[in-house]
Amino acid sequence: MLAPALAAPLTDTPGDPARGRAIVANRQVGLCLLCHSAPIPEERFQGDLAPSLAGAGSRNTADQLRERIIDSRKLNPQSIMPSYHRADGFSRVAPAQAGKTIFTAQQVEDVVAYLMTLK
Amino acid sequence: MSPATQAMQKDDTQNPAMLWVKDGEALWSKPAANGKSCASCHNDAPKSMKGIAATYPAFDTQSRRPIHLSERINLCRKNKQDASPLPPEHQDLLSMESYVALQSRGMSIAPHRDKRMSEFFTRGEKHYKQRIGQLDLSCAQCHDDNPGKRLAGTPIPQAHPTGYPIYRLEWQGMGSLQRRIRNCMSGVRAEPFAFNSTEMAELETYLASRAAGMAMDAPAVRP
Numbered sequence: 038m039l040a041p042a043l044a045a046p047l048t049d050t051p052g053d054p055a056r057g058r059a060i061v062a063n064r065q066v067g068l069c070l071l072c073h074s075a076p077i078p079e080e081r082f083q084g085d086l087a088p089s090l091a092g093a094g095s096r097n098t099a100d101q102l103r104e105r106i107i108d109s110r111k112l113n114p115q116s117i118m119p120s121y122h123r124a125d126g127f128s129r130v131a132p133a134q135a136g137k138t139i140f141t142a143q144q145v146e147d148v149v150a151y152l153m154t155l156k
Numbered sequence: 157m158s159p160a161t162q163a164m165q166k167d168d169t170q171n172p173a174m175l176w177v178k179d180g181e182a183l184w185s186k187p188a189a190n191g192k193s194c195a196s197c198h199n200d201a202p203k204s205m206k207g208i209a210a211t212y213p214a215f216d217t218q219s220r221r222p223i224h225l226s227e228r229i230n231l232c233r234k235n236k237q238d239a240s241p242l243p244p245e246h247q248d249l250l251s252m253e254s255y256v257a258l259q260s261r262g263m264s265i266a267p268h269r270d271k272r273m274s275e276f277f278t279r280g281e282k283h284y285k286q287r288i289g290q291l292d293l294s295c296a297q298c299h300d301d302n303p304g305k306r307l308a309g310t311p312i313p314q315a316h317p318t319g320y321p322i323y324r325l326e327w328q329g330m331g332s333l334q335r336r337i338r339n340c341m342s343g344v345r346a347e348p349f350a351f352n353s354t355e356m357a358e359l360e361t362y363l364a365s366r367a368a369g370m371a372m373d374a375p376a377v378r379p
Binding site: 071 | 286287288290291292293297301305306307308309310341345
């Protein structure tokens with residue numbers, strides 16, 4: 038059997054945009070709003086280190102978004118955006134997070150589904 | 157920093173850190189069990205300690221590595237006062253450090269241009285540029301590449317160590333530069349350098365050189 042392409046969905050369960058929105062809004066889980074702004078008006082204090090996520094779903098395909106979230110370093114080795122689904126190649130990771138990815142596969146799918154609603 | 161925080165720092169009657177300075181001033185002339193106080197050897201701090209904090213971390217000939225001002229204070233406790241060293245972030249230690257740091261206010265950060273320091277500086281620069289933690293970010297990526305931008309609501313400063321120890325509103329108390337750096341390291345989900353480790357002294361040696369010539373404003377107030 039052929040290995041699935043990197044950007045193919047990671048799970049059989051389709052992503053849930055509502056769960057994805059909650060992940061993006063949460064500063065301990067998604068951390069997205071530390072750097073990005075997004076059309077999530079109830080969250081004040083959004084960052085400006087990165088482009089706004091508004092319109093991300095019209096600028097990108099789902100596969101592109103997935104690739105970006107899994108490992109932004111593949112797209113741009115200098116990127117400051119964390120790699121949300123890569124578990125190796127880090128240094129000095131805190132013991133609590135060692136060997137773990139930031140997102141589970143399902144969380145990646147949920148966030149992709151939410152970003153695809155941002156047209 | 158917000159105008160309110162700046163005003164708090166500028167006016168010593170409003171700067172909460174001055175409470176620690178007052179304690180430090182009292183501790184300066186308080187004799188240890190062996191009868192010796194800091195003043196027994198150093199007399200008047202405003203004279204003898206003028207500009208000293210601006211030169212730290214400084215090379216220690218015994219351990220052959222750079223040490224923090226707080227480690228220097230502990231060495232004097234141990235070697236001259238026969239007293240036990242105080243643990244990192246102990247209130248008395250922060251008080252004495254604040255009192256000594258105050259004597260460098262307005263003076264330029266002036267790290268020792270000592271040949272023996274250069275390998276520590278070089279390693280400190282490596283630490284500063286090394287991506288660390290699960291978020292895989294280096295100090296440089298925030299503090300050199302993105303100062304002034306907002307990380308969520310917080311403007312990213314340039315990480316100049318001019319004001320330490322600081323009174324931090326979030327801590328509701330005083331803290332050292334080491335504590336501040338450890339916060340940034342846990343923020344990127346890295347295992348922070350241990351207090352008083354050689355790595356921490358290397359990183360601070362690099363920060364001090366990077367800030368050479370900047371005016372000291374310790375003890376400062378931060379949000």
